[in-house]
Amino acid sequence: xxxxxxxxxxxxxxxxxxxxxxxxxxxxxxxxxxxxxxxxxxxxxxxxxxxxxxxxxxxxxxxxxxxxxxxxxxxxxxxxxxxxxxxxxxxxxxxxxxxxxxxxxxxxxxxxxxxxxxxxxxxxxxxxxxxxxxxxxxxxxxxxxxxxxxxxxxxxxxxxxxxxxxxxxxxxxxxxxxxx
Amino acid sequence: xxxxxxxxxxxxxxxxxxxxxxxxxxxxxxxxxxxxxxxxxxxxxxxxxxxxxxxxxxxxxxxxxxxxxxxxxxxxxxxxxxxxxxxxxxxxxxxxxxxxxxxxxxxxxxxxxxxxxxxxxxxxxxxxxx
Amino acid sequence: xxxxxxxxxxxxxxxxxxxxxxxxxxxxxxxxxxxxxxxxxxxxxxxxxxxxxxxxxxxxxxxxxxxxxxxxxxxxxxxxxxxxxxxxxxxxxxxxxxxxxxxxxxxxxxxxxxxxxxxxxxxxxxxxxxxxxxxxxxxxxxxxxxxxxxxxxxxxxxxxxxxxxxxxxxxxxxxxxxxxx
Numbered sequence: 001x002x003x004x005x006x007x008x009x010x011x012x013x014x015x016x017x018x019x020x021x022x023x024x025x026x027x028x029x030x031x032x033x034x035x036x037x038x039x040x041x042x043x044x045x046x047x048x049x050x051x052x053x054x055x056x057x058x059x060x061x062x063x064x065x066x067x068x069x070x071x072x073x074x075x076x077x078x079x080x081x082x083x084x085x086x087x088x089x090x091x092x093x094x095x096x097x098x099x100x101x102x103x104x105x106x107x108x109x110x111x112x113x114x115x116x117x118x119x120x121x122x123x124x125x126x127x128x129x130x131x132x133x134x135x136x137x138x139x140x141x142x143x144x145x146x147x148x149x150x151x152x153x154x155x156x157x158x159x160x161x162x163x164x165x166x167x168x169x170x171x172x173x174x175x176x177x178x179x180x
Numbered sequence: 181x182x183x184x185x186x187x188x189x190x191x192x193x194x195x196x197x198x199x200x201x202x203x204x205x206x207x208x209x210x211x212x213x214x215x216x217x218x219x220x221x222x223x224x225x226x227x228x229x230x231x232x233x234x235x236x237x238x239x240x241x242x243x244x245x246x247x248x249x250x251x252x253x254x255x256x257x258x259x260x261x262x263x264x265x266x267x268x269x270x271x272x273x274x275x276x277x278x279x280x281x282x283x284x285x286x287x288x289x290x291x292x293x294x295x296x297x298x299x300x301x302x303x304x305x306x307x308x309x310x
Numbered sequence: 311x312x313x314x315x316x317x318x319x320x321x322x323x324x325x326x327x328x329x330x331x332x333x334x335x336x337x338x339x340x341x342x343x344x345x346x347x348x349x350x351x352x353x354x355x356x357x358x359x360x361x362x363x364x365x366x367x368x369x370x371x372x373x374x375x376x377x378x379x380x381x382x383x384x385x386x387x388x389x390x391x392x393x394x395x396x397x398x399x400x401x402x403x404x405x406x407x408x409x410x411x412x413x414x415x416x417x418x419x420x421x422x423x424x425x426x427x428x429x430x431x432x433x434x435x436x437x438x439x440x441x442x443x444x445x446x447x448x449x450x451x452x453x454x455x456x457x458x459x460x461x462x463x464x465x466x467x468x469x470x471x472x473x474x475x476x477x478x479x480x481x482x483x484x485x486x487x488x489x490x491x
Contacts, residue, residue: 020336021395030345037337071331074352081331193340214369216340219448250369251456255444286359289464292437300441 017087025071025079026064034060038086048093051177052086054152058145059097059173060084067099068168092154096174106161106169113173116147117156124151154178181235184228188212195221196246196253200228205238209260210245213253222256229260233267240267244305245279254293261301268303275306282309335395338376343369350398354405360489363464364398364407367487370457371409372396379411404491410484418473418481425471425485428462436463458485465489 019041022034035056042049067080082099101109119127128147150157158174181202188197188211197211207229215221233240242264249257264274278294280287291307298305331353334346350368354361379392394411413421431439440459462469470486 018335020334022334022336023330024332024334024346025349027349030342030349033341033345034336037339037342041337071349072352073349074355191344248366250366250373251460252373252448254456254460255448258444284362286362289363292463296437296441300444 017089019086019088021083021085023081023083025073025081026060026067027073027077027079028064031057031060031064034084041086042093045179048177048179051152051154052093052095055095055149055175055177056084056086058149059095059175062145063097063099066101068102068105069100091180092176092178094174094176096172098170098172100164100168101161101171103163103167103169106171109171110159110161112146113157113159116150121151149175152177181228181232184225194248196249198225200225200232202232202236205236206241206243208243208245209257210243210247212247213249213256215253218250218252218256222253222259226256226259226263229263233263233272237272239273239275240264241275241277243277243279247281254297257297258300261297261303265301265303274303276303277306277308279308279310329400331398331400333395333397335393337393338372338379338396340376343372343376346396347372353398357405357491360405360491363489364405366464367407367461367489368396370461371407371485371487374457375409375411379413402491405489406486407489408484408486410482412476412480413483415475415479415481418483421483422471422473424458425469428458429468433463433466461485461487 020034020037022030024030035053038052038056039049042052063080063082063084065080067082069081070078071081072078080099082097084098085096087094087096115127116124124147128144128151131144131147146157153175155176155178158176160172162170162172164170183202184198184200186195186198189195190212193216194212194214196209196213199206199208199210201207209225242260244257246253246257261276264276268274280290280294284290294305294307297303332346332349334342336342347365347368350364351361354364375394375396376392379394392411394409397408397410399406399408427439428436436459440456440463443455443459446455458469465487467488467490470488472482472484472486474482476482
């Protein structure tokens with residue numbers, strides 16, 4: 001059995017910097033507890049704590065709704081499955097998420113990230129207002145979460161898509177918040 | 181003596197259902213037992229049983245109806261059985277019943293554990309399938 | 311870009327022969343245990359026997375982390391909370407339940423000793439060992455010293471223990487338990 005060894009690998013890969021990682025179903029109960037643990041873990045820096053909390057809520061909700069991998073609970077409700085990770089570095093914190101998306105979503109997802117990254121703050125706010133005023137249910141509309149995340153973060157979005165097979169890809173998003 | 185009644189709950193911890201009745205001499209511990217501080221919860225139950233066994237001459241029937249208990253709780257079950265054994269040693273009459281769900285799949289583990297309780301405390305426990 | 315380490319995590323999940331339906335690393339308190347515990351129950355609902363066993367093992371091992379982990383980074387309501395990881399892996403024939411946490415080096419020998427004793431005993435001897443240990447005075451919070459023994463009895467497989475030095479004072483201790491479906 002090599003499982004304990006793998007666990008060590010996983011742990012030591014992240015032990016220096018990681019505050020919290022979670023992989024599993026993103027349901028409201030788990031999310032609220034992790035949110036609370038994040039708040040406590042960052043309580044010595046209220047500015048960061050508030051920003052990370054906002055980012056966490058948006059990105060976690062995205063996974064909960066949009067992940068192509070679903071898990072059903074005992075009550076028969078479906079939740080998106082994904083990974084989240086909060087890490088501390090010398091001068092910033094980094095919040096990352098990962099989840100499976102359908103291949104046909106890859107292009108729209110990349111486009112959205114690119115659009116957000118080329119906009120300056122004012123343009124980003126305009127874009128947010130535009131999205132907010134689109135009727136919900138229109139493709140590309142409604143979801144202003146990512147725009148809000150970019151507005152909250154102190155750096156551009158870092159993102160990547162890894163092809164898993166012909167139908168599925170893995171979408172990674174990383175957001176940085178400066179310590180001061 | 182005041183009776184003890186604690187309704188069980190299944191939350192962040194599992195609090196067992198407790199019914200200790202001094203008039204009838206029937207005591208029941210049921211539900212699930214998994215507590216943040218096991219000793220804190222069980223200490224008043226031990227105290228009640230010690231007081232009761234010191235003053236009564238009745239037959240004490242102790243019914244375990246636990247569906248789940250963790251290892252910390254198992255230690256407290258042993259402590260309860262020790263109190264009952266002492267009562268028996270000084271001439272008191274006891275009857276200890278363990279109710280279990282015979283439809284459960286991994287019932288062997290539980291039966292083994294009850295057998296171990298008997299070996300550890302020298303008390304006869306009647307196994308009653310439900 | 312700065313997320314190379316995260317990609318390692320992704321690779322980790324993909325490279326394993328097994329699926330990892332749930333894993334968590336961070337502060338471990340009663341609430342997160344309950345939340346993860348309830349997911350474990352639903353993830354395992356197709357295999358009730360394995361599910362019940364894993365749930366029992368989960369409670370004992372996770373409680374060990376929350377009480378005894380040497381990594382206590384956060385304080386909540388003035389209470390120290392142990393930090394560690396829990397993970398469930400699945401293959402066709404079995405589930406693996408893994409926990410890992412930092413322990414103080416001064417505590418490590420007794421854990422290794424105990425694990426080795428447990429792995430050297432057959433089922434009957436293990437029960438005898440359990441009865442013997444249960445006679446000892448209670449540990450902190452009413453611990454019965456028999457958590458690992460019960461884990462071994464419940465899983466019916468040897469404990470897979472790994473200990474790796476991290477620094478002068480600490481080692482990483484992980485334990486993987488296999489439960490046949």
